[in-house]
Each structure stands twice: as C-alpha cells, then as structure tokens.
Amino acid sequence: MVKAEDAVIARLVKAGSHFEVLVDPAVVQEVKSGKEVDLREKLAQDHIYKDAKKGDKVSDEFLMKQFHTVDVYAIAKEIIRHGEVQITTEQKRVMVEQKRRQVVDFIARNAINPQTGAPHPPTRIAAALEEAKFHVEPFRDIDTLANEALDKLRPLLPIRMEHVKVRVKVEAAQYPRIISDIKAAGKILEEDWGSDGTWSGLVEIPGGVQTDLQEKLKNKTHGQAEVTFVEALGH
Secondary structure, three states: OOOHHHOEEEEEEEOOEEEEEEEOHHHHHHHHOOOOOOHHHOEOOOOOEEEOOOOEEOOHHHHHHHHOOOOHHHHHHHHHHHOEEEOOHHHHHHHHHHHHHHHHHHHHHHEEEOOOOEOOOHHHHHHHHHHOOOOOOOOOOHHHHHHHHHHHHOOOOOOEEEEEEEEEEEEHHHHHHHHHHHHHHOEEEEEEEOOOOEEEEEEEEEHHHHHHHHHHHHHHOOOOOEEEEEEEEEO
C-alpha cells in the first residue's frame, strides 16, 4: 500500500458533492486511459473521503446513493478516471523529474545515432531535451512522451528508433551464465544447439542496448561470446 505522504488526491465532484481518494500517482494515467489496474495496493487508505486532508469520510449510505455500490476500489476507479488530480508543487517536481528520467532511459535504450549505428548516451539525450525546452506532463504515459521527445530531438541530434537482430554464439558451458541477460535484453527469435557443443541464437533487441549486451556477454564468458550484427529493423 502506498504511503499517504507519497500519494496524491484524486477528486470527483458528483451531484454537488466532493469525493476524494489518496492514490499512488504512478497509476493515475493508467486508470485514466482505461487500463485495468488493481487498486488494492495503490490507495493510501481504503476509504472514500469528502475531504482527504481532514480525514472526513463519506458514509456507505451516501456512497450507495451516488455510486450504487460501496466497493471502495470500484468507486476510487471512477473518481480517478473522471475526476481531477490534486498535487503539491513538490510532488509535481519529483514526478516530473522521475518521468523525465524514464523518457531519457527509454530513448537511450531504443534509439541509435544512424550515422554511427551506436546509441546516444543518456547525458547527451538529457542535455538536448533541456536545450529543446521539452515539457514533461507528470501523468502522460512514457510512449507518448517519448514520441514527443523524439520530435524535439530530431532537429538537434541524428536519432532513429530502431531494433536490430544479432546472432549470439557461446560454448554450452557458458549458456547458463548468459541466457537470462539475453532474455532480459530482447526476444530470442530462433536458437540452435550445434554438433560442436555450442549454442547459437538469433535475438531481436532495441538498438540502444547492443553495445551493453555485447560487453556484458563478453565479461561473463571471459571474451568467448560471439555477438554478430545481422540486420537493422527500423521502427
């Protein structure tokens, strides 16, 4: 359950009355966009309030009259989805910084410099977004924000969202050491066990992680892993 000091107030005015819940800000956008979210661990308290700051609760009788249910989570979902979210200046500052970091990390992982084929460092992406005066809305989803950020970045940086296919080959003894890293990085499209005792896999990964994956596999296999670029898949 989210701590009260970390929660934000979602408020709905219905038939002239106020209904409020204290909710984890991380799930607000998901609920508003219609995604199914289990709110059981996302509310600071399992209550519907007239005034959350004063702890003034709404009676079950009045909830039933207005919402035709006393299910706190169903009512909370309606409040969040159709109401407005109240956040303090400090909460907004923290949320904006967190969301900005997520956008930068997403782009660094999924985009490359088409002139070099290498990913842009996160520090370069962050600096360019600052230069472009990119505005972050705290409740927008990452995919939408990342697309908007890319539009801001393209006049400043050569950048393209891209996935690539790479071929990974390791000795059988090394396979258990590296397979979890490969699965975490991307999707195994095909794999084969060779008669020479090697494992080979064709893997699709975001363009921005290919260097990190290669270094990680090399380190875990003492330089024996072979990682070969196969194909770029422009997005």
